[in-house]
Amino acid sequence: MAQKPSLPKGTRDFGPAQMLKRNYILDAIRAVFRKYGFLPLETPAMENLSTLTGKYGDEGDQLLFRILNSGDYLSKTQVSDYTTGSKALTGKIAEKGLKYDLTVPFARYVVMNQHDIAFPFKRYQIQPVWRADRPQKGRYREFYQCDADIIGTNSLICEAELMCIVHEVFDKLNFSNFSVSISNRKVLEGMAEVLNASEQFSTFCVILDKLDKIGQDRVFDELGKIGIETEALNQLDTMLNLPGTNTNKLEALKELFHNSETGLTGVKELEDTFGYINKLGLTEHNLFFDPTLARGLSYYTGTIYEVKPTSIKMGTITAGGRYDNLTGIFGLKDVSGVGISFGIDRIYDTLEELNLFPNENEETTQVLITNFDTESADYALGLLAQLRKVNINSEFYPDSTKLKKQMSYADKKGIPFCLMVGSREIETGEFILKNMSTGEQKSLEFDAIIEELSGI
């Protein structure tokens, strides 16, 4: 008895209709990455666990998919490993894991190839990653990341260029209802200094990050619980709700940060970044300095930013930031990088919800030649070859079944034209070309048909 097939939890098939749309997004992203001078890179699906573990925190380690060793994987274990618990045991029976993101394998690659790489190194990478998370809305166990990173320079011009990339990609996709929030981790450190909470900086960020989710009141409650005083919270309230333009906000922060060197550096970096953005000709309409932005704790040290759609309810669709010491964990110190990651799955959902996918698909077949019988099939194959020679996407129905079935196939596949090549047409040298959307048919010589089809 046949068993019902199924997919592993959190994974999906992408059918032809979905793939055409996904490729539409990926092509746009890839084209812009190339335009800005990024080179492609791919790394293996699996990495040594020693490369992956310890880079994403304890939580992250638990979310790694581990690959069971090949062969007699129990040969290196003892009964005591089993009784000690699964952690001790997995270390001995699994040496490899599926990659968790693209950034750590990239850092591993840069360190391994540091002598061949011309710095600053600009690479883009579009690959699936895997997390053993419990799936939910917008979260899968296998999903794609589209990353571009510049490593080996501190220049804030890179930040500005990444902002241009964001705008250019979404412009290419005819999507304009998004906003970019940008901040700098040094600004957050400045805030923590003003609040006298530098010691608890990472806790401070975790709580602040919940702001748009649980609201300022509850965030302040939690901050109060970790010992931040009411007076300090009043100052924080001021900092988080600065009025005016990006420039106004940064100016105001300078006053508030007069005792925090780190904070002032952060403000300066943001000012410089905005300056470069202007010089690159990008209007700031979709770009906002947001002092409440607190994402990306793990390795970000400077600029941080994220992009969200404004007209619909949707999480972050693109994000990134600067990391000063990611290669340091593999032994290459003082190499700063900054990157961007487009979340194609969420961009897909956004474009779908806003109905922004183009209707026409160049990739689908333009014309279907119908199959009447063996003799006309031989003739039709010659015409098929000629159509393809002039780059008209075309196909020939492989079986000489009823016309009804063949045309129904063309209809379902969205093929705009059917070409009838039967004994009558072969005799007269005029073939019937049927427009499937209007139902109109013309009897034309083959040259005229090519002309008709190329003129689309």
Add this chain to the structure above:
RNA sequence: GUGAUUGUAGUUCAGUUGGUUAGAACGCCUGAUUGUGGUUCAGGAGGUCGCCGGUUCGAAUCCGGUCUUUCACCCCA
């Protein structure tokens, strides 16, 4: 990892307090139309009610387990 939730035809879903042969819409197949799709009409096929076990004279329905779906938390894209 924690707490909920879902599963019935290819798809989306009905299915009463546990009671005879589990239904609908859409889709699919055949014909009306032997050289014409998308419209219309007539007919037809299609189900281990997720899986395993339990309660019962009797289970799609109640109970337990398991897998799966979706959602929230943790965390993250």
